Amino acid sequence: MSNELYAEEEFNALLHEKDVLDGVFECLRRIWGHTDALSDRHLAESEYQTRLLEYELLKLYPDLYDELIDAMGDHPVTSIDSGCGVIMDALSVREGFRLEQELQSEHDWDISFTWAPIEGLPSETQFICREWFGAQSPSAVSRDDFRFIGDRDVPQLPSTDPAFVWTRHPDQRLEGALKGNYSMEEVEEIYQGVKGLLEDVVQESVHSEFLVTSDHGYVNHLGNSPYSLSxxxxxxxxxxxxxxxxxxxxxxxxxxxxxxxxxxxxxxxxxxxGHHKWTKRGATKKIMHGGLSLSECMTPVLRIDTTGGN
Structure with missing residues (x-):
């Protein structure tokens, strides 16, 4: 039944992890832990496997979404007391697995990677930013310990402890590039831009410890789907x-x-x-968020210590 969605290791995680969602995370690692999972040749299959995993798990475990909702709130970015919290708008666990691998291999940093549920539903920036920083959007936050980055240029960052940085990427590129006309190559380009921006933030910051996460993930309707509607x-x-x-x-x-x-x-x-999609007149967006799915509501939590190799 697994359709190669999980092997013995992931199945044992689903059965024996204290939190079933930690087992789900290991299943997602099996899909997105491959270095080429975001590439133009494999992206459609990776997305289909993600949808199929969620579809099959919900049949086996009907309380899956209720457990996910119950776990929401108290996101780890809200409880850091030192270092820098970096919130990358719509960064998903897909990119998180690859960032973990590449940053670990390319830099003399200590890296760890796990996940956390979003703060609450709907999985939209406006609601989560209001909960975390008391503003309708990250660009409207006015605090000495906070900096909003709307493009690829990194401004002077806060030296407070802790400090917070909110980047408009990758969501700005996802929204701008993937309305209607869709190119799979663009996802790889967007990832490379996000990785470069994160590296710039780390290099420009006075801090040595970073918690990199997101406000929410996204669903990608590229390719086939086991979901259907009457x-x-x-x-x-x-x-x-x-x-x-x-x-x-x-x-x-x-x-x-x-x-x-x-x-x-x-x-x-x-x-x-889940990953239900429907058609409307005009261009149909393939990348969306705001709903209740694993890929939207499980956010990446990447911890970086740049003194790890010293």
């Missing part, structure tokens, strides 16, 4: 949702989608579960 569900989604979340509403369309487990009510919003 005509009624497709019509309901396309009629009521322009993104992967929306405020609570009333009507038959919502009841249809809730009964089919396509959407889930979380506080004042409906969020789309």
């Amino acid at each position: 005509d009624e569900e497709e019509s309901s989604l396309s009629g009521k949702f322009s993104s992967r979340f929306r405020e609570i509403g009333n009507g038959q369309a919502y009841r249809v989608l809730e009964n089919a487990n396509v959407i889930k009510r979380v506080d004042g919003h409906y969020v789309v579960r």
Whole structure:
């Protein structure tokens, strides 16, 4: 049944890890731990394996999303008391696995990599930035210990302890490059840009310890999918949702989608579960966030100590 989604090691992690989501993380490592998983030749298959993993796990473990929601809050970036917290908008565990490998091999740094759930739903920057820094967007945060980076140029960074840096990448490139016309090569280019930006932040900072993470991940609808919708569900989604979340509403369309487990009510919003996608007129975005899925709601937590080799 595993469809090569996990071998004995990952299966044992699913069975015996204290938190089943830690076992899920090891399954994701099996998919995205390959150095070429983001490449144009393998990206579509990597994404399909990710969707299939989530689809199959939910059948085996129906409480998967409830456990993920219960784990949300108290993200580790909010509790650092020294060093620098680097929040890279929409950086996902996909890129995290590769960053772990490449930064470890290319720099004399100590690197560790794990994951943490997002702060809360919907998995959108505006909600998480409000929770963490009391502002509607990272560009609106005005604090001496905080710096927003909107492009590839790194400004003077805070020397406070702790300090926080929020970069608009990779989400700026994902949103700008992947609306409608989609090129798989662009994902590799975006990754290289993000890696270079992170290296610049580390080099320009006065700190030697960094916690690198994100506000949320994303779903990528590239290629085939095991998820499907009936005509009624497709019509309901396309009629009521322009993104992967929306405020609570009333009507038959919502009841249809809730009964089919396509959407889930979380506080004042409906969020789309899993990797369901639907078509609307005009360009259809392949990369989206705001909903409830493993790839959106499990954020990377990369810890870097630049004095590790000394």
